[in-house]
Amino acid sequence: MTADKEQKAMQKQFKERLNEDDLLNCMRCGFCLPTCPTYIESGYMESHSPRGRLAIMKAVADGLIEPDEDVERSLNMCLGCRACEPVCPSGVNYGHLLEEVRDIINQNKKHSLPVRTVRKIVFDGLFPYKNRMQSLTGLIGFYQRSGLQNMVHATGLLKLLPESLSSMEKVLPAIPTKKEMKNRPTHLLAHLKTKKRVAFFSGCLMDTMFMKTNDATLKLLQLAGCEIVIPANQACCGALHGHSGEKATAKKLAKQNIAAFESLQVDYIITNAGGCGAFLMDYDHLLKDDQEWAERAKKFTDKLQDISKILVDLEFHKRAHLQLPHQVITYQDSCHLRNVMKTSSNPRTLIKAIDNIKYCEMKNADSCCGSAGIYNIVESEMSMKILDRKMQSAKQTEAKTIVTANPGCLLQMKLGIEREGLTDKVRAVHIADLLLEAYLQPVSH
Amino acid sequence: MGKITNFAFHPNDWRDDTLITKEIKALFCDIVGANNYDDTKVGRLVYSYDATPKYQAMPEAVIAPKNAAEVSAIIKICNNYKIPIVPRGSGTNLCAGTCPTEGGIVLLFKHMNSILEIDEENLTVTVEPGVITLDMIAAVEKKGLFYPPDPSSMKISTIGGNINENSGGLRGLKYGVTRDYVMSLEIVLPNGDIIQTGGKLAKDVAGYDLTRLFVGSEGTLGIITKATLKLIPMPEAKKTMLALYQDLEAAARSVSKIIANKIIPTTLEFLDQPTLKVVEDFAQIGLPTDVKAVLLIEQDGPLEIVEQDMKKIADICTAEKAISVQLAQSAEEAENLRTARRSALSALARLKPTTILEDATVPRSEIAKMVAAINEIAKKYSLDICTFGHAGDGNLHPTCTTDVRNQEEIERVEQAFAEIFQKAVELGGTITGEHGVGMMKAPYLHLKLGEAGINAMKAMKQAFDPNNIMNPGKIFAKDTRKRVVVAK
Numbered sequence: 001m002t003a004d005k006e007q008k009a010m011q012k013q014f015k016e017r018l019n020e021d022d023l024l025n026c027m028r029c030g031f032c033l034p035t036c037p038t039y040i041e042s043g044y045m046e047s048h049s050p051r052g053r054l055a056i057m058k059a060v061a062d063g064l065i066e067p068d069e070d071v072e073r074s075l076n077m078c079l080g081c082r083a084c085e086p087v088c089p090s091g092v093n094y095g096h097l098l099e100e101v102r103d104i105i106n107q108n109k110k111h112s113l114p115v116r117t118v119r120k121i122v123f124d125g126l127f128p129y130k131n132r133m134q135s136l137t138g139l140i141g142f143y144q145r146s147g148l149q150n151m152v153h154a155t156g157l158l159k160l161l162p163e164s165l166s167s168m169e170k171v172l173p174a175i176p177t178k179k180e181m182k183n184r185p186t187h188l189l190a191h192l193k194t195k196k197r198v199a200f201f202s203g204c205l206m207d208t209m210f211m212k213t214n215d216a217t218l219k220l221l222q223l224a225g226c227e228i229v230i231p232a233n234q235a236c237c238g239a240l241h242g243h244s245g246e247k248a249t250a251k252k253l254a255k256q257n258i259a260a261f262e263s264l265q266v267d268y269i270i271t272n273a274g275g276c277g278a279f280l281m282d283y284d285h286l287l288k289d290d291q292e293w294a295e296r297a298k299k300f301t302d303k304l305q306d307i308s309k310i311l312v313d314l315e316f317h318k319r320a321h322l323q324l325p326h327q328v329i330t331y332q333d334s335c336h337l338r339n340v341m342k343t344s345s346n347p348r349t350l351i352k353a354i355d356n357i358k359y360c361e362m363k364n365a366d367s368c369c370g371s372a373g374i375y376n377i378v379e380s381e382m383s384m385k386i387l388d389r390k391m392q393s394a395k396q397t398e399a400k401t402i403v404t405a406n407p408g409c410l411l412q413m414k415l416g417i418e419r420e421g422l423t424d425k426v427r428a429v430h431i432a433d434l435l436l437e438a439y440l441q442p443v444s445h
Numbered sequence: 446m447g448k449i450t451n452f453a454f455h456p457n458d459w460r461d462d463t464l465i466t467k468e469i470k471a472l473f474c475d476i477v478g479a480n481n482y483d484d485t486k487v488g489r490l491v492y493s494y495d496a497t498p499k500y501q502a503m504p505e506a507v508i509a510p511k512n513a514a515e516v517s518a519i520i521k522i523c524n525n526y527k528i529p530i531v532p533r534g535s536g537t538n539l540c541a542g543t544c545p546t547e548g549g550i551v552l553l554f555k556h557m558n559s560i561l562e563i564d565e566e567n568l569t570v571t572v573e574p575g576v577i578t579l580d581m582i583a584a585v586e587k588k589g590l591f592y593p594p595d596p597s598s599m600k601i602s603t604i605g606g607n608i609n610e611n612s613g614g615l616r617g618l619k620y621g622v623t624r625d626y627v628m629s630l631e632i633v634l635p636n637g638d639i640i641q642t643g644g645k646l647a648k649d650v651a652g653y654d655l656t657r658l659f660v661g662s663e664g665t666l667g668i669i670t671k672a673t674l675k676l677i678p679m680p681e682a683k684k685t686m687l688a689l690y691q692d693l694e695a696a697a698r699s700v701s702k703i704i705a706n707k708i709i710p711t712t713l714e715f716l717d718q719p720t721l722k723v724v725e726d727f728a729q730i731g732l733p734t735d736v737k738a739v740l741l742i743e744q745d746g747p748l749e750i751v752e753q754d755m756k757k758i759a760d761i762c763t764a765e766k767a768i769s770v771q772l773a774q775s776a777e778e779a780e781n782l783r784t785a786r787r788s789a790l791s792a793l794a795r796l797k798p799t800t801i802l803e804d805a806t807v808p809r810s811e812i813a814k815m816v817a818a819i820n821e822i823a824k825k826y827s828l829d830i831c832t833f834g835h836a837g838d839g840n841l842h843p844t845c846t847t848d849v850r851n852q853e854e855i856e857r858v859e860q861a862f863a864e865i866f867q868k869a870v871e872l873g874g875t876i877t878g879e880h881g882v883g884m885m886k887a888p889y890l891h892l893k894l895g896e897a898g899i900n901a902m903k904a905m906k907q908a909f910d911p912n913n914i915m916n917p918g919k920i921f922a923k924d925t926r927k928r929v930v931v932a933k
Contacts, residue, residue, distance in 0.1 A: 024798035024849070028496045029791040030537045033601045034577070044555040046491035046536070059490050064454055070487035089727045089791030 006108055007066045013104045014061040018097060023058045026051065026092045032084035037368045038077050041385045047074045050084035050094055057101055067105065075101055077382060079375055080243050081335035081368035082278075086342075095340070096285055099242055106245025123246045127204055127236045128253060134181040137208035141175030168376075171414035176211045188218055188228040195225035195314055199266040199303075201257075203276045203407075204236040210407050216436040217272040217307050223439065224316040226270075234260040239279035242286070243373050254283045255293060258300045269300070272307045272432055274337025274406035275373065280304055281340055306337055307432060308346035308405065317353035322438035324354055329434075330362045330399035332369055332390070332413060334406035347405055347431050354438045360397040364390075371412030383412075384419075391416040394426075402428045454493065454501040459486070463505045464528045464549065473508060473550075476518045481509040481556075492533060492551040493544070496598075497885055498799050499849055500541040502548070504531065509553040513631060513639055513670035516552070520668065520914075521637035523550065529917050532664045534575065534603030538610055539790075539802060540883025542663050547917045552668065554605055560584055561671070567645045569628060571673045574605025590676040593620035596879075597787035605669055611661030613879035615743075615783060618837035619711045620677075622879060624660045631671035632659060635910045645673060658905070663881050664916035666909045680745035683711070684755050685779035688740040688762040689733055689769040693717060693820070696738040697813035699765040700836045703742075704809050706761060708754050712743035713837025714786050715816075720833040720844075723792040728785040730778075736768065740836065741786055743779070789833045790844060796829070797846035803862055803886075805869035806840040806878030818868045819843045826861040828854070840878035866892055887922035 032050040033039050039049035046052040047070070056074055059065040075098070082095045111119065126132050143149055184207065198221060206214050221228055234257055238250035257280070261269055271277035284301045287293040311317065329351055338344040344366065352359045370376055370386030394402055394416070402417075404410045413428035420426075429437075465473075465484070474482050483489070484506040493503045505528075510516045523530050529549025536543050545551055554575030562571040563585055570585050570592065578599040582592050595614035596602055602612070608630070613622040629643035632655075643649055643656040659666060690696040700713055716724065717738050725732040733739065740762065744754045759770045773779040793800045807815045816832065819841070823830035834842035843865060845858045866876045866889045876882075876889045891899055903921060906913075 021798055025794055027498060027791055027794040027800055028494055028536075030496060030535050030598065030601045031788070031791060033535060044553075044558075047487050049491075052491040055491055055494060056487060065486050065490055068486065070485050074487060089724075089788035090794035091727065 006110065007068065010067045010104055010108045011060055011063065013108070014057065014067065014101065015063070017100055017104060018057060018061050019093075020061070022093050022097055023054065023061065025090050026054045026058075027090055028055070029089070031087055031089060032094075035083040035087050035367070037079060037081065037083070037370070037386050038382060041382060041389070042077075048077050050078075053078060054092065054094065054097070057097060072105060075105065077379060079335075079368050079370070079372040079386075081372060082339040083335060083367060086339055096282070099247070102243065102245040103247040104245075119244075119246075123241050123244070123249055127240060128249065130204065130207070130235070133204045133208050133236075134178055137175055138178035138181065140172065140209075141177060144172075144175055167415050167418050168411065171411060171418050173209060173212070175209060181208050181211060184230070184232075185218070186230050186232050188222055188230075190225045190227050191222045192225050194227045196267045196310070197227045197229070197265070198268045198270050198310065199261050199264050200228050200230045201234065201237070201261075201269055201271045201276065201280065202230060203271070203273050205407050206273050206276070210410075210430070213272065213407075213430045213432050216430075217270075217432040219436055220307065220311060220316065220432055220439075221270065223320060224311055224314040226310070226314075229264050229266060231260040231264065237276040237279045239275050240373055242279055242282075247286075250279075251286060251290075254286055254297065258283065258293065258296050261300060261303075262296060266303065268305045268310060269303045270305055270307055270310060272405070272430070274306070274334030274341065274343075275408055277304060277306055278336030278340035304341070306341055306343045306346070306405070308350055309343055311435070312346045312349050317350050320439055321443065322354040322435065323356050323441050323443070324434075324438050325441075326356050326358075327400040328358045328360050328398050329354075329401045329403060330360050330394060330397040331365060331403045331431075332362065332394070332409055333366045334404060334409050335368045335372075337405050338366055347403070350431065350435060351403060354435075360399060362397050362399070363393040365393075369409050369412045369416070371408040373408060376412060376415075387412060387416045387419070391420050395420070395422075400426055401434065402426065403431050403434055404428060405431050453499070454503060458503065464526060465505050469522065469526055469528070470506070472522050473506070473519065476515050476522075477508055477510050481511075483507045492536070492553075495533075495536040495538050495541060495543040497539055497541040497544065497883070498801055500544040500546070500884060502544055502546045504545040504551040505548050507551045507553060509555055511556045513633055516633045516668050516670055517637045517639055519550075519552070520633055520635060523914050524635050524637065524912055527912050527914060529914055530664075530668070531916050532574075532605065532609065532668050534606030535577075535598075535601045537598040537602050538606060538881065538883065539804075540610075540877065540881040540885045542610065542881050542883035542916070542919055543606075544884060546884055549914070549917075554603060557670065558603075563588055563590070563676075564645065565590070568676045568678075569645050569673050570676055571671065572604050573671060574603060574608070574669050576604045578602045578604055578607055585676055586679065589679050591679045592626065592674060592676055594623045594626060597790070604672060604674070608660055608669055608672055609662060609664050610881045611879065613835065613838075613840065615712045615714060615786065615835065617835055617840070617879070618713050619709050619745075624657065626675045627656055627660050627672060628675050629673035630656055630659055630669050633668040633670055635667060635912065635915055639670070643673075661881070663883060663919050665906060665919055666915060668915075682748040682751045683743060683745040683779070684751050685773040685782060686742045686755060686759065687733075687771045687773070687782065688742060688759075688767040689736045689771075690738045690740070690767055691736055692766060693738045693816055694813050695766045696740055697816040697836065699740060699762050699767065700812050701810050702761050702765060703758055704837070706757065708744075708757060710742050710744045710754070710758065710837060712741060712783075714741040714834070715739075715836035715841070716741070716786065716789065716833040717831055719796070719829070719831040720789050720793065723795045724785050724789055726795060727788055727792045728781065730781045730785055732785060740767075741782055743783075786833075790842065793831055793844050793846055796831075797848055799847050799849040800844055801847060801858055801862070802842050802844040803865060804834070804840060804842050804878045804880045805865050805874060805876060806838070807869050807872045807874035809837070809839045811872040811874065812836055812839055812841070814872060815839075815841060815869065815874070819865060822861050822864050822868070825864075826857040828857060828861055830861070835878075838878070839874065863889070882920045884919055887918075887920060890920065890922065
């Protein structure tokens with residue numbers, strides 16, 4: 001297809017697929033602007049604000065403007081953090097509109113052969129298959145354990161990679177062995193009287209690269225009085241696909257997950273990754289036009305809860321004795337946990353329940369850290385600007401521990417610590433790991 | 446009588462034979478640098494609108510100067526080649542004042558956004574026009590000082606925009622509006638001259654009061670590049686109250702009664718039931734949605750007097766058949782109530798795709814009559830009109846929830862608002878209290894001013910801006926030029 005034909009096809013789909021009422025719902029009051037990280041970091045460019053992007057979407061749909069490179073630039077620059085949604089008095093469904101236009105652009109776009117190949121491998125060949133994720137993550141583990149990593153560091157080979165990627169390599173957690181990754185539990189009993197029967201959504205990255213965090217999460221659930229079912233036939237949530245314009249695969253994964261969880265007769269489905277949780281939460285929207293699945297999706301999303309919410313509801317923090325060596329701790333919100341799952345006070349409540357520590361709220365903790373899925377790799381420059389500002393706020397708290405609730409945020413905070421040269425002084429941890437650590441800490445006298 | 450005009454942009458209106466030739470573009474780029482000059486389609490599109498529904502028009506270019514000297518150089522070129530200039534802050538205005546309906550350039554102040562000085566001896570703050578209102582308020586409050594004007598959009602609106610629109614806000618009843626706090630301005634005139642008006646002076650009668658003339662001039666006379674604003678000491682205490690009514694007019698009567706009893710509260714806001722419902726839907730702070738109207742009342746000052754006033758106000762409300770009067774229990778609860786009120790207009794967009802809002806204003810004593818008239822007019826034209834606003838200063842915001850695609854209904858909306866304006870003027874009021882005339886209310890200006898009044902203002906405009914480059918098409922209605930914009 002020529003570029004011109006490509007644009008015409010896209011324009012047609014903007015008109016057909018974007019909900020006109022949703023677009024008109026934006027009354028352009030601008031209340032979203034101060035919450036948008038890209039608007040601020042771009043030096044207040046309206047084209048990098050939610051209001052501007054909605055105006056662009058509407059203009060393409062109305063035929064005022066062709067979906068040219070600048071249009072794509074503006075839509076790609078969005079983090080998808082959805083901080084604009086809770087502050088929007090009109091209730092514009094920004095995230096849904098963004099996902100739709102990204103899908104349109106991607107499906108019509110003629111990617112170069114290498115990009116197409118990589119996308120095909122990652123989105124269709126890798127994430128949907130748990131065993132392949134284990135193999136790949138296993139390879140990274142081999143790289144770390146075999147001495148190869150040391151060699152690469154010593155030879156300076158990493159300098160060949162873009163800066164954010166090379167730093168990222170250094171902050172990856174120690175990967176479990178492939179055998180450990182294969183040997184995952186499917187049913188666990190509560191440590192005390194069973195209060196709730198829950199299912200655990202393990203996630204693909206969380207169950208491989210961040211397996212330790214999943215183990216901590218399960219342990220906390222047991223301690224809080226939960227019997228846990230972990231269906232082995234669950235799949236990747238599909239967030240990465242949905243956010244990158246691979247909607248068809250996302251729908252396939254959604255159906256697989258709904259089928260895996262719907263017959264388990266549990267009170268809740270628990271996640272420990274804000275990014276996955278928010279995408280799971282949107283399954284009812286994703287499948288709203290699918291008669292067979294719409295209602296089943298709704299039942300699924302109604303049961304979803306973040307780990308921090310169920311722990312607070314079951315009063316784990318009141319009954320368990322949590323303590324840590326004296327230190328300042330701060331919390332960086334996971335955007336999707338906060339803006340889509342509407343969970344922001346629970347993680348703070350849990351951290352504050354730990355004895356002996358001082359909780360210090362970070363300035364703009366509710367604003368994105370710039371991780372945003374693969375954004376920090378594909379839009380590295382903007383991502384690092386956002387991260388650097390974030391680290392300034394983190395440093396002001398004088399925190400020794402930065403807590404997050406999502407693997408992407410966790411890696412990004414680790415990257416920020418590395419970039420600031422604070423590796424010896426500051427650490428970033430997932431809230432589940434922190435809580436288990438506080439639970440296991442010997443009581444001091 | 447004039448008619449509200451649709452300004453919808455049509456794809457054919459992207460034109461290549463623009464006023465800005467390659468040579469002129471080079472001149473602009475020399476002044477501000479190429480990266481501060483944008484004429485891409487996306488770059489122009491995102492400055493083609495403001496918060497006023499139904500208006501969209503493309504500028505030919507968007508320019509972001511860094512200082513008054515650059516503004517002066519730009520304006521000279523515009524004056525020479527008769528290129529329209531629309532100064533724009535955050536584009537939150539509600540009268541299509543920043544919609545570039547005549548094309549030309551949009552001037553951005555994103556680089557000119559510094560707080561230059563907080564003078565604690567003279568109690569003033571000096572800022573560049575691009576400073577966000579709330580950022581400035583926060584900065585002065587850190588020093589125990591108070592800047593009262595608080596338009597609902599203050600989280601994102603700029604001081605430059607506030608001055609050009611003479612913005613009001615929730616605290617206007619007791620403390621007045623932006624106009625009452627502007628002491629001095631630096632202005633670039635259309636001929637490129639840079640002038641300084643006023644000063645850090647309590648008294649100053651040296652010639653005409655140009656400061657007052659430029660406040661609320663909607664960018665039609667010159668470009669404000671610096672402003673010195675008056676600050677006052679922070680009041681000692683503040684209390685917030687919610688009075689609930691099952692009768693709209695009883696609420697409105699309470700407003701007039703409170704003031705007739707010689708109490709001037711800081712804030713006296715009115716919200717009707719439909720507005721309450723959408724606001725609660727958004728804010729979820731437990732607002733009552735089963736009552737017909739509420740008054741949000743605040744008083745500040747010395748603690749003892751605040752308590753005394755609040756007691757009196759509560760008694761008046763109860764005597765006027767308020768079904769309940771509740772005091773906010775914490776500063777947080779009070780802040781939630783204010784924030785919820787500020788979201789009212791945008792929250793109404795939840796009901797229907799389009800919200801068309803007006804700000805007809807009447808003397809305080811006439812507020813009950815105006816509320817009754819608005820309801821009658823809504824009924825007459827079979828429209829959904831929700832009403833909220835600054836009842837205490839007679840400034841209501843009747844807002845029609847409608848659908849811009851329903852041409853027949855939009856015509857009824859226009860007729861209804863024409864009647865509301867007429868009624869407001871009959872009651873001794875005005876067509877706009879704080880949003881400005883812009884493009885939207887230009888057809889109704891004669892109701893308030895008469896032909897002679899309009900002519901006097903036009904003479905002023907002619908004297909400052911003989912080539913009509915400064916935000917043309919605003920305030921004064923005229924025949925639609927056929928370029929760039931198309932009336933549907």
